Amino acid sequence: MTVTIKELTNHNYIDHELSATLDSTDAFEGPEKLLEIWFFPHKDAITTEKTLRDIVMARWIEILKLVKCEVLSMKKTKELDAFLLSESSLFVFDHKLTLKTCGTTTTLFCLARLFQIIEQELSWDFQTAASGKYKPFKVFYSRRCFLFPCKQAAIHQNWTDEVDYLNRFFDNGTSYSVGRNDKSNHWNLYVTETDRATSEEKDCIEDDDETFEVLMTELDPECADKFVCGPDTSTAAPAELNEDKGHNLGYQMTKKTKLDDIYLNSSQDSNLSFHHDAFAFTPCGYSSNMVLDEKYYYTLHVTPEKGWSYASFESNIPVFDLSQGKQDNLDVLLHILNVFQPREFSMTFFTKNSENPSFKKLLRIDESLSEYITLHKIVYDLDDYHLFYMKLQKKI
Numbered sequence: 001m002t003v004t005i006k007e008l009t010n011h012n013y014i015d016h017e018l019s020a021t022l023d024s025t026d027a028f029e030g031p032e033k034l035l036e037i038w039f040f041p042h043k044d045a046i047t048t049e050k051t052l053r054d055i056v057m058a059r060w061i062e063i064l065k066l067v068k069c070e071v072l073s074m075k076k077t078k079e080l081d082a083f084l085l086s087e088s089s090l091f092v093f094d095h096k097l098t099l100k101t102c103g104t105t106t107t108l109f110c111l112a113r114l115f116q117i118i119e120q121e122l123s124w125d126f127q128t129a130a131s132g133k134y135k136p137f138k139v140f141y142s143r144r145c146f147l148f149p150c151k152q153a154a155i156h157q158n159w160t161d162e163v164d165y166l167n168r169f170f171d172n173g174t175s176y177s178v179g180r181n182d183k184s185n186h187w188n189l190y191v192t193e194t195d196r197a198t199s200e201e202k203d204c205i206e207d208d209d210e211t212f213e214v215l216m217t218e219l220d221p222e223c224a225d226k227f228v229c230g231p232d233t234s235t236a237a238p239a240e241l242n243e244d245k246g247h248n249l250g251y252q253m254t255k256k257t258k259l260d261d262i263y264l265n266s267s268q269d270s271n272l273s274f275h276h277d278a279f280a281f282t283p284c285g286y287s288s289n290m291v292l293d294e295k296y297y298y299t300l301h302v303t304p305e306k307g308w309s310y311a312s313f314e315s316n317i318p319v320f321d322l323s324q325g326k327q328d329n330l331d332v333l334l335h336i337l338n339v340f341q342p343r344e345f346s347m348t349f350f351t352k353n354s355e356n357p358s359f360k361k362l363l364r365i366d367e368s369l370s371e372y373i374t375l376h377k378i379v380y381d382l383d384d385y386h387l388f389y390m391k392l393q394k395k396i
């Protein structure tokens with residue numbers, strides 16, 4: 001089903017005061033830091049009674065304070081809690097979480113407290129006696145190079161410092177710099193070796209996992225303008241919705257740009273559930289979380305300001321299987337590029353299965369994108385994932 005007005009009123013949590021007062025007119029760092037921690041390979045591998053989803057909102061607020069961002073709203077589905085943040089998003093599943101934050105957030109500063117909370121409240125002990133470091137099932141940390149690195153706080157000003165910091169927590173991590181360093185447009189990845197000890201033999205069927213990310217810069221000005229509401233926009237909306245202008249405008253931007261229509265399965269004739277949460281910042285900017293079939297998400301974040309315009313898309317939807325072969329990630333990419341028309345973009349695709357049809361199709365993407373030229377194209381065979389990275393630029 002597509003987004004309905006009801007989606008605006010059924011939040012599990014909403015901070016009305018924060019939603020009403022957010023404003024930023026300074027140069028903004030759109031590119032996000034992306035931290036994904038798999039504590040267990042699958043929720044059935046959890047050996048204790050409680051899971052990450054038993055951690056209460058007050059604790060998440062405390063953790064996010066260390067990252068320097070706040071919770072705007074949250075929606076709960078059967079399998080995950082999707083938080084919309086003042087700086088991007090947090091997705092909490094029973095056994096794993098994904099934290100994506102932009103601006104000058106200090107993403108990695110949440111690690112110590114996060115591991116302390118899961119130990120105290122869930123009795124999850126991932127600390128090894130020998131080194132004192134943590135061994136969850138798997139950790140990913142990635143980001144593209146920043147537009148304004150000097151504005152970042154402390155360790156986040158450069159990749160080496162971030163890796164050193166991660167190595168204080170995990171002792172089996174590898175760091176990659178992907179793409180050309182000389183043009184300051186590379187993408188960085190830190191990934192730990194999969195810890196098989198966290199899954200017993202019987203639990204070895206891990207989640208089949210794929211993640212698709214598209215990071216776009218220099219958006220077409222007309223496209224970017226669709227994510228500007230200006231300081232004093234007054235929109236016609238049902239009276240009961242006016243109390244929350246940010247979510248109301250976010251909803252309208254989603255409908256106008258058809259960002260709720262990317263996947264075939266979110267259309268009206270699909271029998272899969274579809275939940276949606278979006279926010280329009282003042283005077284500009286947009287963030288949204290969409291949840292399909294209770295357990296798959298896609299998230300979009302837009303910084304439309306001229307000079308540093310940026311938009312990101314990330315999804316864990318196994319689109320080929322879910323649409324029964326009717327759609328793949330190339331179709332998804334073409335839809336997104338049509339909305340933003342960036343001058344440059346990079347994309348990453350992680351999959352465990354090299355036979356994944358989306359993976360095969362993306363490898364030949366150059367044939368379908370006549371408007372763009374390929375700058376870099378790289379495939380990595382990691383521990384248990386295949387990673388495809390590509391960077392493209394509009395032909396002049």
Ligand SMILES: C[S@+](CC[C@H](N)C(=O)[O-])C[C@H]1O[C@@H](n2cnc3c(N)ncnc32)[C@H](O)[C@@H]1O
Pocket residue numbers: 022023024025026028029030031032086087088101102103281282283284285286287300301302303304305310311312
């Ligand atoms: C949080 S959003 C989306 C950021 C995202 N990482 C992206 O892909 O661009 C950032 C956009 O919202 C605007 N914005 C306005 N007020 C903001 C606030 N209080 N915090 C964060 N962003 C704000 C920024 O100027 C920027 O255009």
